[in-house]
Amino acid sequence: xxxxRRSMLFMPGNSPRMLQDAAILGADSIILDLEDAVSLTEKDxxxxxxxxxxxxxxxxxxxxxxxxxxxxxEFGAPDIEVIARVxxxxxxxxxxxxxxIRLVDKTLTKIEAEEGFxxxxxxxxxxxxxxxxxxNVYNVxxxxxxxxxxxxxxxxxxxxxxxxxTKEGExxxxxxxxxxxxxxxxxxxxxxxxxxxxxxxxxxxxxTARGKGLGLTGKAAxxxxxxxTIHSVFAPTQNELKWALRILEAMEExxxxxxxxxxxxxxxIDAPVINRARxxxxxxxxxxxxxxxxxxx
Amino acid sequence: MKITKVAKAxxxxxxxxxxxxxxxxxxIIELDLESIVMQQFGxxxxxxxxxxVQEMGVEGVSIKAQDRGALDCTIAARxxxxxxxxx
Numbered sequence: 399x400x401x402x403r404r405s406m407l408f409m410p411g412n413s414p415r416m417l418q419d420a421a422i423l424g425a426d427s428i429i430l431d432l433e434d435a436v437s438l439t440e441k442d443x444x445x446x447x448x449x450x451x452x453x454x455x456x457x458x459x460x461x462x463x464x465x466x467x468x469x470x471x472e473f474g475a476p477d478i479e480v481i482a483r484v485x486x487x488x489x490x491x492x493x494x495x496x497x498x499i500r501l502v503d504k505t506l507t508k509i510e511a512e513e514g515f516x517x518x519x520x521x522x523x524x525x526x527x528x529x530x531x532x533x534n535v536y537n538v539x540x541x542x543x544x545x546x547x548x549x550x551x552x553x554x555x556x557x558x559x560x561x562x563x564t565k566e567g568e569x570x571x572x573x574x575x576x577x578x579x580x581x582x583x584x585x586x587x588x589x590x591x592x593x594x595x596x597x598x599x600x601x602x603x604x605x606t607a608r609g610k611g612l613g614l615t616g617k618a619a620x621x622x623x624x625x626x627t628i629h630s631v632f633a634p635t636q637n638e639l640k641w642a643l644r645i646l647e648a649m650e651e652x653x654x655x656x657x658x659x660x661x662x663x664x665x666x667i668d669a670p671v672i673n674r675a676r677x678x679x680x681x682x683x684x685x686x687x688x689x690x691x692x693x694x695x
Numbered sequence: 696m697k698i699t700k701v702a703k704a705x706x707x708x709x710x711x712x713x714x715x716x717x718x719x720x721x722x723i724i725e726l727d728l729e730s731i732v733m734q735q736f737g738x739x740x741x742x743x744x745x746x747x748v749q750e751m752g753v754e755g756v757s758i759k760a761q762d763r764g765a766l767d768c769t770i771a772a773r774x775x776x777x778x779x780x781x782x
Contacts, residue, residue, distance in 0.1 A: 414769040415710040442779065443704050447772040454768035 402426045402684055403547060403587045403616040404632040405625045406463065410435035412444035417451040420460070423622040424629075427461035432477050433468070433492055441473045445480050452484040463523060465490040469498045478502060482509040482520055490549065494524035494531055496541045503542035518544055523589070527551030528558045532573055535580045545586060549618055550577045552591030565601060567608065578613030590614040596621040606631040633685055634678045643688070645675035698756045702780035705765075705773035712765040714744075714777040719755035724748060730762035743767045747774040756781075 407425035409416045411432045420428040430451070436444040452462060464486045467473035470493075478489065482505070491502055499522060506520050522544040526532050532555065539545045552570045556563040563569065574590065581588035590609035593602045606617050606628050617628045634642070645662065649672055652660035660667055682688040701717040719725060728741055740762055747770075748756060756778070765773070 413708075414765055415708065417769075418710055418766060443773070443776040446776050446779075447769065450768035450772040454766070 402681075403461065403589060405617060405619050405628045406549065406589055407619045407622060407625060408435065408465075408592070410444075411448045411464075412436050412440050414447065414451075417447065418455065421455065421457045422459075424625045425460060425619060425622070426616070427463050427488075428457070429463045429465050429490055429618070430486075431465045432473070432481075433465050441467065445473075445477055449480050449484050452481070452486055461488060462486045463488040463490050465492060465525070468492045469501065475505075478505055479509070482506055483513055485513070485515055485520060488521040488523055488546065490523045490525055492525045492551075493528055493554070494526060494538050495528075496534060496537045499524060499538055499541035499545065503544055506544065520544065521546045523547045523549055523587075525549045525551050526573075526577060527554035529555070532576060535577060536584070539580065539584050539586055547587030547589055547615075548577050548581050549589040550574065550591045550614075553594070555591075565595065565598075565605075567605060571612075574609055574612045574614060578609075581615070582613055587616060588614045590617040592618040592620045593624065594620065596623060599623075599627055602627050603631060634682050634687065638678050639682045639688060642675035642678035642682070645672060646679060649675075696752045696778070696782065697754055698778065698781045700781055702777050704776035704780060705769075707761060707763055709763050710765055710769065712760055712762045712770050712773050714773045715759045716774075716777045716781045717757045718781075719757045721754045723755045723757075724753070725757040726760070727758065728760045728762065730760075731764055732762070739767070740765075740770060743770045744774050747771050748778070751775065751778055753778060 403426050405425045406427040406429055407423060408429045408431050409420045411430050430448045432444050432448060448464060464481050466477035466489055469475065491498060502522060507517060510517050510519060522542055524538050524545055526535055526548050531538060535548060550573055553563055555573055556569055561569050578588045593605045595601055602624055609617060610631055619625055619628060645667060648660060648662045698716060698718045703715045705711050705713045707713050726741060726744060728737060730737055730740055744758060744760060
């Protein structure tokens with residue numbers, strides 16, 4: 399079963415205290431950051447610290463994602479060379495474009511062969527934070543079968559677009575739509591940009607719901623206090639679960655009777671509705687809200 | 696590996712360790728450790744530092760370490776960084 403990525407929590411890569419705590423903060427994924435959270439003079443130090451942390455600390459309860467530096471800097475290639483050898487679950491590639499994702503894929507394939515790791519085991523999430531990357535997001539994802547998701551970087555994207563970043567986020571409406579649609583089409587996760595006011599929980603809730611409403615599947619966090627709110631928005635409600643379970647029950651009955659299309663409460667139920675119900679039930683099972691047999695807990 | 700200059704790595708924040716290395720004559724490894732958990736873990740911390748020095752094939756070095764409760768993996772990482780910076 400694919401890991402949930404409702405929340406992805408950024409942790410600074412050069413902070414031993416935060417690296418120690420990262421696994422127990424409740425996020426589905428942790429992003430050990432070698433890029434923006436680390437000063438230029440500490441890039442070497444953070445790279446080695448993150449490598450040792452992954453080797454030693456038990457992160458088995460979370461997905462370990464490492465954000466490496468951009469490949470057009472002197473730090474990007476050494477980051478991948480060092481970090482891939484301790485087999486993180488996933489690399490987050492900043493300012494992703496098609497060529498770079500291809501290059502990362504090739505480098506990972508070489509390292510996996512040298513280290514005896516299963517080929518293709520280390521996954522990629524593309525950080526889309528440029529206008530070019532956004533317009534080319536379909537090809538960026540298709541550039542490697544390792545790509546399991548896209549994270550939208552709202553701050554850098556709006557800087558690249560030369561527009562103001564606001565709390566309401568109207569300016570990234572198109573970007574969220576585009577990323578959500580392409581990711582749904584290619585069946586990879588679409589992760590929303592973080593909400594940067596860590597004291598505004600109402601604002602975070604609204605912002606997360608806005609992303610979910612457009613089809614995004616998870617959200618990045620920059621503070622552990624944001625995780626619970628994000629999870630509450632992405633969890634299916636009891637009403638959604640009840641609805642989905644009824645649809646699937648009715649579908650089984652219809653199948654027994656040899657009906658292709660059926661109706662429930664006077665509404666015709668067809669494949670898209672069934673797929674939506676399946677997704678909700680699947681998520682409910684993964685979150686432990688209902689049992690694997692489909693019964694409500 | 697020959698240490699040619701003074702270098703530092705790490706911080707004095709909690710769960711970290713500040714390592715300062717400086718050149719010494721070949722064959723001499725000096726270690727001065729100060730730790731908030733000296734009584735319980737002093738010997739283990741020294742072993743982790745000296746193991747890393749040996750692993751990296753350092754010929755002569757003086758190490759001053761100020762520990763603030765770092766895990767072994769942090770100690771090893773900071774020693775490695777300091778030694779790399781001192782080449």
